[in-house]
Amino acid sequence: MNDVAFRRHARHLLLAWIALLALMGASLAGSYLPLGAGNLVLGLAIAALKAGIVLVLFMGLARAGVAVRLAAGVAVATLALLLGLSSVDFATRAQAPAAYQGSAR
Numbered sequence: 001m002n003d004v005a006f007r008r009h010a011r012h013l014l015l016a017w018i019a020l021l022a023l024m025g026a027s028l029a030g031s032y033l034p035l036g037a038g039n040l041v042l043g044l045a046i047a048a049l050k051a052g053i054v055l056v057l058f059m060g061l062a063r064a065g066v067a068v069r070l071a072a073g074v075a076v077a078t079l080a081l082l083l084g085l086s087s088v089d090f091a092t093r094a095q096a097p098a099a100y101q102g103s104a105r
Contacts, residue, residue, distance in 0.1 A: 012057060016053050031043075
């Protein structure tokens with residue numbers, strides 16, 4: 001690796017590190033905001049940005065071949081399908097209270 005490529009890669013790593021630290025701070029700050037359901041949306045958006053930085057820069061999906069990108073896409077689609085089906089199951093399941101057991105005396 002020549003000097004110019006090394007400096008460019010080091011700059012990308014530094015920018016990614018700064019971005020991940022900023023997103024961590026945003027996540028911390030967002031946890032103190034009373035947004036109701038917006039806290040979940042904010043947290044998931046920040047997590048998606050962090051995951052995107054890791055996928056593109058550290059896992060090298062930007063420079064990966066077609067097979068690797070396809071495998072990553074199938075993995076994300078499978079995860080989305082499983083989360084969607086789990087959410088539907090949770091939303092439609094009857095919420096019966098637990099049975100009360102008295103003392104054994």
